[in-house]
Amino acid sequence: MRTVKLVVPNPPGGGTDLVARIVAERLSALWGHTAIVENKPGGGGNIGAQSVARAKPDGYTLFAGYGGVMTVNQYLYKNLGFDPAKDLRPITLSASAAYVVAVHPGVPAKSLSELVALVKASPGKFSWASTAVGTQDHIGGELLQYVTGMKMTHVPYKGGAEGLLDVVAGRIPVNYVTIPTSIAQVQQGGLRALAVTGAERSALLPEVPTVAEAGAPGAENLTWFGLWAPAGTPDAIVKQISEDVRKVLAPADAREQLSKGGFSPQPMTPDEFGAFVLKEREKYGRIVGSLGLEKQ
Amino acid sequence: MDLINNLLLGFSVSLTAANLLYALIGCVVGTLVGVLPGVGALATIAMLLPITYGMAPASGLIMLAGIYYGAQYGGSISAILVNLPGETSSVVTTIDGHQMAKRGRAGAALAISALGSFFAGTVATLAIAAFAGPMSNFAFHFGPAENFALMTVGLVGAVVISSGALSKAVAMVILGLLLGLVGTDINTGTSRFASAFPELTEGFSVVAVAVGLFGLPEIISNLERGNLPERILVPFRSLWPSRTEMRRMVAPMVRGTAIGSLLGMLPGGGAALASFASYACEKKVSRYAPEMGKGAVEGLAGPESANNAAAQTSFIPLLTLGIPSNAVMALMMGAMILHSIQPSPLIITKEPALFWGLITSMWVGNLILVVLNLPLIGIWVMFLKVPYKYLFGAILVFCSIGVYSVSSSVFDIYVMVFFGLVGYVLLKLDCEPAPLLLGFVLGPMMEENFRRSLLISGGDYGVFVGSAISIVLLAVAVILAVIVAVPAIRGIRQEAFQEE
Numbered sequence: 163m164r165t166v167k168l169v170v171p172n173p174p175g176g177g178t179d180l181v182a183r184i185v186a187e188r189l190s191a192l193w194g195h196t197a198i199v200e201n202k203p204g205g206g207g208n209i210g211a212q213s214v215a216r217a218k219p220d221g222y223t224l225f226a227g228y229g230g231v232m233t234v235n236q237y238l239y240k241n242l243g244f245d246p247a248k249d250l251r252p253i254t255l256s257a258s259a260a261y262v263v264a265v266h267p268g269v270p271a272k273s274l275s276e277l278v279a280l281v282k283a284s285p286g287k288f289s290w291a292s293t294a295v296g297t298q299d300h301i302g303g304e305l306l307q308y309v310t311g312m313k314m315t316h317v318p319y320k321g322g323a324e325g326l327l328d329v330v331a332g333r334i335p336v337n338y339v340t341i342p343t344s345i346a347q348v349q350q351g352g353l354r355a356l357a358v359t360g361a362e363r364s365a366l367l368p369e370v371p372t373v374a375e376a377g378a379p380g381a382e383n384l385t386w387f388g389l390w391a392p393a394g395t396p397d398a399i400v401k402q403i404s405e406d407v408r409k410v411l412a413p414a415d416a417r418e419q420l421s422k423g424g425f426s427p428q429p430m431t432p433d434e435f436g437a438f439v440l441k442e443r444e445k446y447g448r449i450v451g452s453l454g455l456e457k458q
Numbered sequence: 459m460d461l462i463n464n465l466l467l468g469f470s471v472s473l474t475a476a477n478l479l480y481a482l483i484g485c486v487v488g489t490l491v492g493v494l495p496g497v498g499a500l501a502t503i504a505m506l507l508p509i510t511y512g513m514a515p516a517s518g519l520i521m522l523a524g525i526y527y528g529a530q531y532g533g534s535i536s537a538i539l540v541n542l543p544g545e546t547s548s549v550v551t552t553i554d555g556h557q558m559a560k561r562g563r564a565g566a567a568l569a570i571s572a573l574g575s576f577f578a579g580t581v582a583t584l585a586i587a588a589f590a591g592p593m594s595n596f597a598f599h600f601g602p603a604e605n606f607a608l609m610t611v612g613l614v615g616a617v618v619i620s621s622g623a624l625s626k627a628v629a630m631v632i633l634g635l636l637l638g639l640v641g642t643d644i645n646t647g648t649s650r651f652a653s654a655f656p657e658l659t660e661g662f663s664v665v666a667v668a669v670g671l672f673g674l675p676e677i678i679s680n681l682e683r684g685n686l687p688e689r690i691l692v693p694f695r696s697l698w699p700s701r702t703e704m705r706r707m708v709a710p711m712v713r714g715t716a717i718g719s720l721l722g723m724l725p726g727g728g729a730a731l732a733s734f735a736s737y738a739c740e741k742k743v744s745r746y747a748p749e750m751g752k753g754a755v756e757g758l759a760g761p762e763s764a765n766n767a768a769a770q771t772s773f774i775p776l777l778t779l780g781i782p783s784n785a786v787m788a789l790m791m792g793a794m795i796l797h798s799i800q801p802s803p804l805i806i807t808k809e810p811a812l813f814w815g816l817i818t819s820m821w822v823g824n825l826i827l828v829v830l831n832l833p834l835i836g837i838w839v840m841f842l843k844v845p846y847k848y849l850f851g852a853i854l855v856f857c858s859i860g861v862y863s864v865s866s867s868v869f870d871i872y873v874m875v876f877f878g879l880v881g882y883v884l885l886k887l888d889c890e891p892a893p894l895l896l897g898f899v900l901g902p903m904m905e906e907n908f909r910r911s912l913l914i915s916g917g918d919y920g921v922f923v924g925s926a927i928s929i930v931l932l933a934v935a936v937i938l939a940v941i942v943a944v945p946a947i948r949g950i951r952q953e954a955f956q957e958e
Contacts, residue, residue, distance in 0.1 A: 346780025
């Protein structure tokens with residue numbers, strides 16, 4: 163029997179790869195034949211997406227990508243090599259993870275609104291650490307500033323952990339990073355968490371309010387992972403895979419495996435997922451537009 | 459003694475039959491993937507990560523850690539035997555290691571590498587056990603400005619490690635810096651020199667560049683001689699280091715271990731710099747420095763100890779701060795989180811058996827590697843008896859597999875071929891590729907840290923001399939530069955006088 167390929171647009175390691183491997187492993191068990199992860203990194207995720215967009219639409223080649231490729235990249239790149247709205251059809255969301263807005267404990271702000279007031283009172287004094295310009299982390303942080311009206315200098319890092327070190331050391335006051343990356347420092351007091359960016363509180367940090375609760379509704383930002391098929395894939399196949407992913411992510415041990423990595427499983431029907439992607443695309447389009455980044 | 463009790467607790471975990479077996483599996487798998495250029499610990503650990511979910515936490519971590527340092531040792535084998543560095547850290551190993559092999563000392567070189575690694579692993583493990591807590595703060599003192607200063611020292615060091623003309627070494631470093639610019643700038647999202655190839659959005663693959671620059675030119679120049687050599691190396695006399703070689707390896711090994719242990723704790727560039735720093739250090743302090751580059755024991759023993767020590771101490775920021783210092787450590791953190799273990803200072807008290815089990819298993823793993831590899835040296839060296847006409851084809855195939863496997867990219871194979879041709883031209887011009895590679899690796903990190911320092915300071919250049927660490931490091935860079943430049947300038951003037 164033929165192998166099903168889940169194309170991941172990142173190198174091995176990292177959230178997208180991990181979630182795809184968990185899904186592939188469990189789909190293999192359900193189907194009784196192999197589903198494998200194939201890493202096709204590069205081009206900010208576009209290369210992997212493009213290869214699936216051009217694959218035979220028979221359900222044997224799927225795109226296991228993350229939100230940014232399908233929602234943000236079209237605002238950052240002149241030539242994606244594929245059309246995110248037309249060339250790939252949504253199957254299901256698999257999992258998502260929220261970010262945490264945190265400060266160095268020396269910063270006097272005890273809540274998000276106090277931080278906003280503090281930043282507004284001393285313009286040009288505050289900086290925040292996050293990942294490279296154009297990433298989901300950076301755009302989420304810009305969204306937070308857009309919603310709250312505070313303005314800080316962005317200090318970009320290759321990875322979230324590297325920036326975390328400079329925040330804990332007290333060189334940068336504010337941090338915008340995923341929950342799994344920062345949770346150790348939050349728990350031991352190296353960072354003070356002010357808000358999480360999910361619609362609901364995180365099971366890993368139950369005492370930290372959501373951005374909406376902290377007075378910044380609309381600043382929600384998730385890093386999320388989903389599955390897509392090439393455009394011409396028959397409805398029946400797309401529907402079947404969507405149901406199967408829901409099935410394999412339902413058992414308690416699957417939820418536990420994901421939640422330990424900071425992810426919560428969130429399977430959707432193809433229609434729900436399509437609508438979700440569209441909404442995300444509009445939301446980030448507004449923010450990227452307001453940043454005035456030039457398309458590359 | 460707390461330390462002894464802790465270590466005993468640790469050994470009670472790491473010496474169980476199951477965990478010994480997992481350490482063995484990890485070390486064997488690691489050595490094998492390390493021997494193949496490019497197929498590194500990172501990809502292997504990422505693929506095996508979901509499997510460890512079904513294992514006991516300590517067993518899973520012990521196996522993954524075994525892969526990590528097994529790969530360090532495996533990488534040295536191909537660097538010594540066929541001049542193929544699989545990772546940045548084994549680039550330096552090719553310089554004197556491969557020269558030793560060419561002189562018929564392949565067995566001795568492999569043994570020195572194994573013994574140096576074992577010594578470094580033992581010391582670094584003890585250091586982690588005794589000082590992990592206090593040492594963790596070391597990383598905090600290195601902000602962007604300090605990192606920038608450290609990398610400046612690294613760049614000057616890149617000139618020091620070269621044994622040829624100064625002007626050529628400087629040119630190579632600059633060429634490396636320029637190549638490092640290719641890709642997306644993280645500060646603005648601007649794509650540099652990559653618009654023609656979307657594959658270059660993240661820059662050139664380090665592995666493709668390293669394998670291309672070091673491995674391929676060797677093959678081309680061998681083939682160019684027309685009648686193929688029967689085999690690459692002169693027949694070897696003995697598999698073991700001679701008494702003189704053993705004596706000469708001691709001091710470099712100790713210095714390399716110290717340098718590696720310190721640099722390994724720094725996030726980002728530290729571990730990559732360790733082997734280069736040790737080589738540069740030997741070049742300046744060793745009595746045998748003039749022999750370096752021609753197969754000197756010092757040029758092998760120092761860097762090999764340094765990279766293994768750094769591999770061990772790079773666990774410190776992860777275990778004590780919950781902050782991974784490199785991509786492999788980020789995966790180890792992922793593995794811990796999958797088992798509901800949050801890496802932080804608390805794990806020492808919350809999960810003492812796991813913490814000390816993992817630490818002692820590092821030593822056990824290093825012991826397994828030595829026991830495993832010393833007898834295997836004979837077999838590895840036999841491999842060189844294969845006639846070259848068969849061997850070079852196999853090397854090319856494995857290079858391609860390795861480079862491809864890093865990120866499943868066919869484009870990276872073309873990059874390797876391109877840099878193979880570049881390397882061949884450099885070989886003809888008598889330019890050394892090691893400074894180029896160091897410039898290539900350090901360049902982007904230097905730029906990031908430079909701009910980051912200024913972003914944080916609000917544009918104030920004073921930030922670069924704002925701490926004692928930066929000042930000392932920059933002073934070291936200046937002094938090194940002067941030491942390197944003065945004899946060269948004097949040399950030019952002498953030549954000028956002679957011409958008059």
